Amino acid sequence: MESKALYNKAIELLKKLISTPSLSKEEDNTAALIADWFKNENIEWKRDQNNIWATNKHFDASKPTILLNSHHDTVKPNKGYTKDPFNPVIEDGKLYGLGSNDAGASLVSLMATFSHFYSQQNLKYNLVIAATAEEENSGPNGLAHLKTQLPSIDFAIVGEPTGMNMAIAEKGLLVIDGVAKGTAGHAAHPNDDNAIYNALKDIQWIEQYQFPKVSDLLGPVKMTVTQINAGQQHNVVPDNCHFVVDVRVNECYSNEEVFDTINKNTKSEMAARSFRLNSSSIPLDHPFVQGGIKLGRTTYGSPTLSDQAILTCPSVKVGPGDSTRSHQADEYIYLNEVEEGIGLYIKMLNEIIK
Incomplete structure (x- = not known):
């Protein structure tokens, strides 16, 4: 009753x-x-x-x-x-x-x-x-x-x-803001320091890298680039490119450990929004x-x-x-x-x- x-x-x-x-x-x-x-x-x-x-x-x-x-x-x-x-x-x-x-x-x-x-x-x-x-x-x-x-x-x-x-x-959550730097210039002239291309190199590493510890319950750490933004007009090479990485962390790592690995292997300026969602x-x-x-x-x-x-x-x-x-x-x-x-x-x- x-x-x-x-x-x-x-x-x-x-x-x-x-x-x-x-x-x-x-x-x-x-x-x-x-x-x-x-x-x-x-x-x-x-x-x-x-x-x-x-x-x-x-x-x-x-x-x-x-x-x-x-x-x-x-x-x-x-x-x-x-x-x-x-x-x-x-x-x-x-x-x-x-x-x-x-x-x-x-x-x-x-x-x-x-x-x-x-x-x-x-x-x-x-x-x-x-x-x-x-x-x-x-x-x-x-x-x-x-x-x-x-x-x-x-x-x-x-x-x-x-x-x-x-x-x-x-899984925990780690959100990282990345900023790739470059040199601004006219798109008609040679420029080997394009911020977008620099960002792509780091994004490619993020896409391909696999953290070695895989959880029986949660699987691997999963990194996904979810946002990207650069440039103001078609004929100007941008001097920076912003992107966001969504990282789902298994119990084998702390958020700080995952961030340190990403930061050491990329050239962009990386900043974690928070480490508290482990x-x-x-x-x-x-x-x-x-x-x-x-x-x-x-x-x-x-x-x-x-x-x-x-x-x-x-x-x-x-x-x-x-x-x-x-x-x-x-x-x-x-x-x-x-x-x-x-x-x-x-x-x-x-x-x-x-």
């Missing part, structure tokens, strides 16, 4: 979240909805900017702590939508709406799970729930900021659509992972980035839904995926928390 009540409350909250726009940096109203939900559940909560968090009722600082985390911000709806992205319509067992799959379903399922355990005594672990902002833009005022306010975290469950299977490794992984023999396997969950390495990247503790990415639906038009979640998600979160935690 309790599980059905938790599910119904979760779906009602998810509908409200869908109908309330919450683009990254604009999550004020969904933060208020989440706070109201906790209030109605008689759960004491705290707000820090647009992040809402709470600890279990019998929190004991002498015990290890598990973080339950997901985000309530969304990307902008794309132009392919045929349905109103802010109208939570249910059709054929699917709840449609922006943020339904990524990551509203995971968030409300984790909140329901936290509510289930909130008042229980004699748990082996403390629980902290954090509904955070600015995940979609890797902003500074989401979990990156909130984690400095939270109790010490020993393990984290990050809610993202994984079909309730466990991503036990996740790859993450957790041992296969971790008790939570083993508990999930016992319950029939599979493990895999995820190519997509989440708030795991800014956590320093062991973490698993797991949640209801399908990653391929994220950021697509007419986003949806199956209602039974939410029901299954709540049940599996509770069962998986029961394997270690009691």
Whole structure:
């Protein structure tokens, strides 16, 4: 009976979240909805900017702590939508709406799970729930900021659509701005210092180089040049060429190590935008992972980035839904995926928390 009540409350909250726009940096109203939900559940909560968090009722600082985390911000709806992205319509067992799959379903399922355990005594672990902002833009005022306010975290469950299977490794992200220098001059005259040609030499190295350490879970480090810009007019050789490199880093390297290798092998001026979005992984023999396997969950390495990247503790990415639906038009979640998600979160935690 309790599980059905938790599910119904979760779906009602998810509908409200869908109908309330919450683009990254604009999550004020969904933060208020989440706070109201906790209030109605008689759960004491705290707000820090647009992040809402709470600890279990019998929190004991002498015990290890598990973080339950997901985000309530969304990307902008794309132009392919045929349905109103802010109208939570249910059709054929699917709840449609922006943020339904990524990551509203995971968030409300984790909140329901936290509510289930909130008042229980004699748990082996403390629980902290954090509904955070600015995940979609890797902003500074989401979990990156909130984690400095939270109790010490020993393990984290990050809610993202994984079909309730466990991503036990996740690629990091390194974005590099490159500037190739050259000598400006008239296009009609000889010039062997063309910034565009100089950039192409580095871009060719980036295309062809393979980092030697290949992960069993995440595969190789992947480098992709995604932007390039140079020149103002047809008859002038430019003196600089700007380009951007998107690097997806496996758990065999730190972002700093990857950058150093790129920087040493290219002549362009290279600057990393940030080193903080590192790859993450957790041992296969971790008790939570083993508990999930016992319950029939599979493990895999995820190519997509989440708030795991800014956590320093062991973490698993797991949640209801399908990653391929994220950021697509007419986003949806199956209602039974939410029901299954709540049940599996509770069962998986029961394997270690009691």
